[in-house]
Amino acid sequence: MCNQAVGLVAAELERQGISTVAIQLLRSVAEKVRPPRALVVPFRHGYPLGVPGDADHQRAVIEAALRMLEDSSLQPPAIVDYMPGKNK
Amino acid sequence: MGDLSEFPLKYKLFLKAYPWRRIDPVPWVPLKKPLKDSRAALVSSAGLVRPDQDPFDDSIRGGDCSFREIPADTDLSALIDTHRSDLYDHSGLRQDPNLVFPLARLGELVKSGRIGSLNRRNLSFMGSLTAPGRLRKRTAPVAVRKLVEDGVDIALLVPV
Numbered sequence: 469m470c471n472q473a474v475g476l477v478a479a480e481l482e483r484q485g486i487s488t489v490a491i492q493l494l495r496s497v498a499e500k501v502r503p504p505r506a507l508v509v510p511f512r513h514g515y516p517l518g519v520p521g522d523a524d525h526q527r528a529v530i531e532a533a534l535r536m537l538e539d540s541s542l543q544p545p546a547i548v549d550y551m552p553g554k555n556k
Numbered sequence: 557m558g559d560l561s562e563f564p565l566k567y568k569l570f571l572k573a574y575p576w577r578r579i580d581p582v583p584w585v586p587l588k589k590p591l592k593d594s595r596a597a598l599v600s601s602a603g604l605v606r607p608d609q610d611p612f613d614d615s616i617r618g619g620d621c622s623f624r625e626i627p628a629d630t631d632l633s634a635l636i637d638t639h640r641s642d643l644y645d646h647s648g649l650r651q652d653p654n655l656v657f658p659l660a661r662l663g664e665l666v667k668s669g670r671i672g673s674l675n676r677r678n679l680s681f682m683g684s685l686t687a688p689g690r691l692r693k694r695t696a697p698v699a700v701r702k703l704v705e706d707g708v709d710i711a712l713l714v715p716v
Contacts, residue, residue, distance in 0.1 A: 469684045472683075472685070474713040484697075
């Protein structure tokens with residue numbers, strides 16, 4: 469349900485002019501709800517940025533999300549799978 | 557990624573039959589300026605509240621669609637987890653709230669110059685909403701207007 473909730477808020481943000489990127493924990497839900505930009509992460513629920521206490525790991529996920537904002541080739545709805553070390 | 561095998565059978569069946577709300581058309585705002593010049597806001601659905609705020613109300617049918625403003629200078633260790641779901645492990649975020657509400661990480665990105673600034677207020681929702689109509693029509697538009705008033709350019713959204 470959380471994946472849907474952030475997707476719906478992301479859509480409202482974009483409707484009001486703010487660019488968004490939403491972490492998603494379930495690709496199947498991202499495909500159904502269709503937030504504008506979704507970064508699907510390989511982590512279990514409760515752990516959307518991966519590892520508690522691991523700042524580098526968390527920063528890498530956020531960096532992958534920021535790169536989606538910068539990628540002008542993406543089209544809505546954009547779904548990208550987070551792959552550690554590969555989202556360049 | 558997370559998958560449905562994490563959940564009990566009853567909930568898996570519920571999710572399989574659930575009428576997911578499809579965003580259509582999908583709104584799209586291209587990045588208007590470089591990230592180093594952009595103001596960012598964080599939006600979480602982890603149900604976090606500050607000690608001086610009311611907890612999310614788990615007695616509301618369909619879920620509590622309200623939101624809380626979390627100032628950028630909030631002491632993360634003081635945030636209280638009031639998300640109603642018992643379907644995921646809460647221990648990680650209680651150990652390190654950055655796991656779901658990465659204020660410290662965004663602060664570091666501002667300091668390094670990767671993003672321009674972090675907005676003075678950020679948003680906390682409780683994402684266990686089986687009936688999200690009021691979120692879509694009422695509370696999300698009100699919450700987003702606050703960020704528009706603040707001149708926010710980009711938002712990072714984190715579910716739990």
